[in-house]
Amino acid sequence: MIYLILISILWLIVFTKKLFFWVYLWQLKEYHIGRFQDHFRTYKGKKLILNYLLLVKILVLLGIVFSAKLGLAEIKPNLIYLVGAVFFVEASFVFRNIWQRSLKKPVLTRKTAVVLSTGFSFEALILFSLFILEFNITRFTFSLLFLDVLAPVIFSALVLVYQPLAVILRNRIIKEAKKKRAEFKNLLVIGVTGSYGKTSTKEFLATILSEKFKVLKTKEHQNSEVGISECILDELGLEHEVFIMEMGAYNQRGIKLLCDIAQPKIGVLTGINEQHMATFGSQENIIKTKYELIESLPTDGIAFFNGNNQYCLELYQKTKVNKKLYGQGAVSAEEENLAGAKAVAEYLGMNQEEIARGSQKIEPWQTGRQVKKGINGIDIIDATYSANPNGVMAHLAYLKSLPGKKVIVMPCLIELGPASQEVHRRIGKRIDEVCDLAIITTKDRFKEIKEGAPNAIFIENPAKIIEKIKSFCGPGDVVLLESRVPSQLIKQLT
Numbered sequence: 001m002i003y004l005i006l007i008s009i010l011w012l013i014v015f016t017k018k019l020f021f022w023v024y025l026w027q028l029k030e031y032h033i034g035r036f037q038d039h040f041r042t043y044k045g046k047k048l049i050l051n052y053l054l055l056v057k058i059l060v061l062l063g064i065v066f067s068a069k070l071g072l073a074e075i076k077p078n079l080i081y082l083v084g085a086v087f088f089v090e091a092s093f094v095f096r097n098i099w100q101r102s103l104k105k106p107v108l109t110r111k112t113a114v115v116l117s118t119g120f121s122f123e124a125l126i127l128f129s130l131f132i133l134e135f136n137i138t139r140f141t142f143s144l145l146f147l148d149v150l151a152p153v154i155f156s157a158l159v160l161v162y163q164p165l166a167v168i169l170r171n172r173i174i175k176e177a178k179k180k181r182a183e184f185k186n187l188l189v190i191g192v193t194g195s196y197g198k199t200s201t202k203e204f205l206a207t208i209l210s211e212k213f214k215v216l217k218t219k220e221h222q223n224s225e226v227g228i229s230e231c232i233l234d235e236l237g238l239e240h241e242v243f244i245m246e247m248g249a250y251n252q253r254g255i256k257l258l259c260d261i262a263q264p265k266i267g268v269l270t271g272i273n274e275q276h277m278a279t280f281g282s283q284e285n286i287i288k289t290k291y292e293l294i295e296s297l298p299t300d301g302i303a304f305f306n307g308n309n310q311y312c313l314e315l316y317q318k319t320k321v322n323k324k325l326y327g328q329g330a331v332s333a334e335e336e337n338l339a340g341a342k343a344v345a346e347y348l349g350m351n352q353e354e355i356a357r358g359s360q361k362i363e364p365w366q367t368g369r370q371v372k373k374g375i376n377g378i379d380i381i382d383a384t385y386s387a388n389p390n391g392v393m394a395h396l397a398y399l400k401s402l403p404g405k406k407v408i409v410m411p412c413l414i415e416l417g418p419a420s421q422e423v424h425r426r427i428g429k430r431i432d433e434v435c436d437l438a439i440i441t442t443k444d445r446f447k448e449i450k451e452g453a454p455n456a457i458f459i460e461n462p463a464k465i466i467e468k469i470k471s472f473c474g475p476g477d478v479v480l481l482e483s484r485v486p487s488q489l490i491k492q493l494t
């Protein structure tokens with residue numbers, strides 16, 4: 001009985017950790033099945049389903065089954081103790097993650113709270129059922145191990161079970177947001193979309209327009225139909241004259257849905273590249289989806305296009321509504337985004353003094369990167385907000401302008417579909433031109449980066465990354481942290 005209680009506790013620790021992780025992963029992918037599936041094309045995703053520990057568990061399960069069928073009673077106890085050893089090892093990893101503050105867990109929302117509560121109830125029900133059923137230590141340990149192996153399927157199914165309810169609530173929120181938006185007849189809505197530059201352009205525009213207008217903007221990562229609807233319902237008031245919304249999508253008709261909710265009169269297309277091609281399926285689908293903003297504008301609306309982006313230029317040529325180009329000749333992404341914000345401000349009647357005054361109020365974090373003083377006098381550029389090919393190139397261009405040795409720390413980019421290899425080769429060549437050292441934290445396209453950047457090395461462990469940086473960099477040198485690097489790495493470097 002003591003053994004059963006011990007193995008139950010170990011199983012509960014391991015199983016709960018997996019509940020947290022799989023709900024976290026679904027939330028990270030915004031409950032989008034295409035994005036979730038694409039994760040398993042990455043090196044880390046493949047390791048979730050193809051690893052030695054999982055193989056050991058399957059072999060133990062098979063061993064228990066066959067030894068029972070063959071009547072090999074002397075073998076079963078060893079297999080049962082092996083189950084306990086496996087859970088002990090996994091539980092040790094859990095405690096290590098907690099100690100290192102690297103345990104993956106979802107952000108608590110109404111949805112995740114419901115899913116997690118159901119998961120906890122399921123765990124309690126399993127243990128209660130196994131203890132009250134006719135006692136059989138083999139069946140007990142086999143059941144726990146079998147459930148552990150099926151954890152990804154169980155918890156993914158748990159998330160998906162609640163999706164119909166989530167869709168109903170989502171549609172209700174959208175309906176209420178549309179109704180409220182319709183009450184604001186004089187509200188000017190500006191939609192900002194693109195593969196890159198959306199957030200910075202939105203931030204620049206909101207800061208500049210605030211010199212003359214009462215402005216409401218969507219918050220960080222609030223660029224989906226639910227996020228925009230919640231912003232309208234929770235924050236839009238009679239005092240607001242302008243509503244600026246960042247618009248994101250992973251499938252065709254996604255931008256059209258956002259336009260139906262908020263009814264923009266001004267559309268800003270910041271640039272198009274290969275980002276999220278894995279979910280869109282092709283570059284053509286990406287272009288069509290971004291252009292849905294322009295197609296949704298009213299006849300008296302106006303479209304602004306980034307003149308430094310080839311796809312935007314092509315769309316500009318075919319557009320029939322009132323339109324303007326911006327950013328031609330800009331030497332950086334930041335200049336492009338600022339030019340777009342200024343162009344909209346000029347169109348809305350702001351004079352140069354007002355625009356200049358607003359531009360001076362733009363803060364460093366609004367550019368998508370922050371420069372911080374790090375350990376040993378090293379300058380740290382924190383550009384971990386998001387990542388796409390153009391953003392990486394822009395940050396490398398900024399890095400090149402700085403003195404001292406230059407280091408980039410970044411994972412390989414995801415959701416680029418068939419364009420992934422070529423994009424990473426391009427990034428590798430640029431890294432070679434700018435950086436003295438590149439530390440790549442994931443393996444997916446490390447080979448392609450290495451082709452262009454011989455100075456690139458693969459290090460996954462945050463402690464080893466910090467050790468490498470300390471030995472390589474000194475006062476005045478610069479480290480660029482790009483995309484989703486481990487949070488503990490950022491904390492320990494700054």
